[in-house]
Amino acid sequence: MQKTVLIIFFVVWYSTSIGQRQICVDGNFTGSPENGTPSNPYRTIQAAINEALSGDTIKVAKGMYSAQALQIVEKKVHLLGGYAGSGDFNHANPLANETLIEGTEEAPCIFIDIQGASIAGSMTISGFTIRNGQRGIELTGGWSGFLDNIAIENNIIENNGTTGTSQRGGGIGLDGKNVIIRKNVIRNNRSDRGAAIGGTSSHIENFLVADNIIDSNKGYGDHGGGMIISGTGTIIRNIFDGNVTAMADPSYGWGGAICVVNEDTLKLITLSHNIYRNNYAPDRGGAVFVDEAAKVLMEHELFYDNRTKKSGSAIYVDEHWDHTPSVLYMNNCTVWGNSTDEPDGAALFVQSSSAHIQNCIFWNNGSDFDSIAEGHLLVEYTLTQQGFTGSGNISSDPLFADAPNGDFHLKSTNGRFNPLTEEWENDEVNSPAIDAGNPSSDYSNEIEPNGGRVNLGCYGNTPEASKSKANAVVNETALISWTIFPNPAKGNITIASLQSGSNVIITNIAGRKVFNAVIKSERININTAAFDNGVYIIQVVNNGAVEAKKFIVRK
Structure with missing residues (x-):
């Protein structure tokens, strides 16, 4: 990372x-x-x-x-x-x-x-x-x-910024459409909520917060130390380090780094390739708080050394006051070394909401998952320390390269990327998280040998994914180059240049099948109107060969 x-x-x-x-x-x-x-x-x-x-x-x-x-x-x-x-x-x-x-x-x-x-x-x-x-x-x-x-x-x-007011955003007060906040250092700001960046207007659409260092900002209210955000948009490749919420009353507060709120359940905010470390909230959600019926997709996120007093040392998901649940989708994330003052406090806490977790690693957090008040957890193809019932879940030391010093690449006898030297090196052991992901998940960004299956954790399906022992044998002549368009999709998506007899399977980010059919022609149009906004995987299977691609539904 x-x-x-x-x-x-x-x-x-x-x-x-x-x-x-x-x-x-x-x-x-x-x-x-x-x-x-x-x-x-x-x-x-x-x-x-x-x-x-x-x-x-x-x-x-x-x-x-x-x-x-x-x-x-x-x-x-x-x-x-x-x-x-x-x-x-x-x-x-x-x-x-x-x-x-x-x-x-x-x-x-x-x-x-x-x-x-x-x-x-x-x-x-x-x-x-x-x-x-x-x-x-x-x-x-x-x-x-x-x-x-x-x-x-x-x-x-x-x-x-100021204290003692209801200000949102001490560093940047966000509003409007198509706003880009990129490659800034945003540090030591203060505000009631969202000391670095704050925006809760209903007019915020399609924002991009990318490649920033968001460091040591202090929220004096009870929601969102570093950021509070609503609307639609993407937060990608940022470092959230040392942000704190609830400075005015440290007895309660949620979301040390980010608080996401959205009363419109059709709006999606994506968190991707961010690092959250050393953030603090006194109650729950040491790093991220998903609240007020928000819908959040997390991909390739890394959480470590965040803290709370209660359960939810890394992430807290809570409902709207009218009981509309918030929804969190997590795919290929790593959650390590987050801590709470509660003996059985968990890294992820879900309250009256739902969280779908796949291809992730939860380790050294005390406890991994906790839920109350009909909170729903679906955990699949995930490595956890406490163990959790679900398809493909495992519980075994993930064998990180150097977790205490922030290197969460998986050890591999065939090649592990070293971010300090930017070279590949070989280990004496193989992580059990290599090739342990959902078989239908995309692995196309992993360099070969990749085993034909995605790795767990934040580097899975990235060019820095640790190498497999050897690739699975597939019939490379069984597939021709097929395409999908438009991407993102609104009402329909077309899959073209298929080989007759191909099996087309579409799954959402949680691995649930939303479409499955054998196609007799070279092209198929699929109505996506009933699909929720989010990321989907198309898997085409023909004569033993398998190829997966990703597309987005954004209405």
């Missing part, structure tokens, strides 16, 4: 204008007049914003811009820091040219408000250190739905 989440911040070079005009800012400029040219830049960022039209690019030179409460209202601009200044605005290098936006306790460092009308194009905030504001960045679109297509990337967002 370490290799897949290595994040190189700020190595971003802008050599051409993103928008229409270029407007320059240099706080150290002492001449006159100020007209936004490289030789006569504006001294303040707000002056450049006021001059800009939608589509313009504002290039900001290094230095500290103090007592800033920047307002970008009813326009989309590209605000880029990291330029050398003194007439040089050709290339941005934020590492060499630190550009500080120093805020105040009275207002966000950057306030973005688009409510009056839809504005074409996109907006970018990139290359700054944003700190000490009432918020770092606040996005608001009201009820209009016009706030969209904004990228916040390659920034350091730190020491922002």
Whole structure:
């Protein structure tokens, strides 16, 4: 996992204008007049914003811009820091040219408000250190739905937020559609809920939170130390480290790293390839809290060294107040070394909701699973320390490479990836989690020899999956190259270029069959209207050969 989440911040070079005009800012400029040219830049960022039209690019030179409460209202601009200044605005290098936006306790460092009308194009905030504001960045679109297509990337967002209020998002207050938060360091922020990133508006759609380090943020309320989020979107390849909730009243609180809430049961939030370590919630959900009828898909997630006082040291799943259950799907995740103060406290706690677990590893957590109030657990093809009844479940030491130091690759005599050297090395033993996954699960991303079956844990079906002793023998001539489209699917999906007589099997992420038929033609159209939103596996079997592919239903 370490290799897949290595994040190189700020190595971003802008050599051409993103928008229409270029407007320059240099706080150290002492001449006159100020007209936004490289030789006569504006001294303040707000002056450049006021001059800009939608589509313009504002290039900001290094230095500290103090007592800033920047307002970008009813326009989309590209605000880029990291330029050398003194007439040089050709290339941005934020590492060499630190550009500080120093805020105040009275207002966000950057306030973005688009409510009056839809504005074409996109907006970018990139290359700054944003700190000490009432918020770092606040996005608001009201009820209009016009706030969209904004990228916040390659920034350091730190020491922002307030306490004693109902604020959501001390670092970033999230709203709108198609918002990207990528390759930022978001650290040491504070808020009531979601100290790093907070957004619970019903207008949040298709967000992407990717490749960020979300570190040491403190929630003073009882939900979501690092993040609180609703809507639809994906949280992928982030590191959540040392986030805490319930600072104001440490007697109760849930979700040290993330709290996901969604009253609309059709909305899906995907958590994929994230690392959660050293997060804390005093009650349940040391890392993740799935609440209020939310539907969450976890894939290739790694949880270790998270803590709670009660059961649910890593994950807590709870119902809505009207008793609508939340739903968690976990596939190829690793949960290790999470702890609670309760002697029998479990890593995963389900209350009046459901969790479907497959191809995962739960080890060294004290207890693995717990549920109350008709909480439903379906656990299949999973390695657990306590043992759990279900198809394909096993209980045996998974033989991680070096779990205490964060390396959860599986030992293999035929090849294990070492993230420190980025080379493959051989062990003297084989992990029992190799080739132990659901036979119908996709394994196509595992390099050969892969045994024709997915590995358990967070590296299963990834290029870092440990190698098998040898591949299973299959009839490679029995299948031709078949395709699926559209992907994602809404109402229908087509499987084309099939060989006559192929058996087509579709399973959901929990391994339950939703379609099974022998196809006599080269093409089949399948109605997916009755399928829930989520990830599905198509398995085509013909004359002893098996091939699996993944598709998504997103309505």
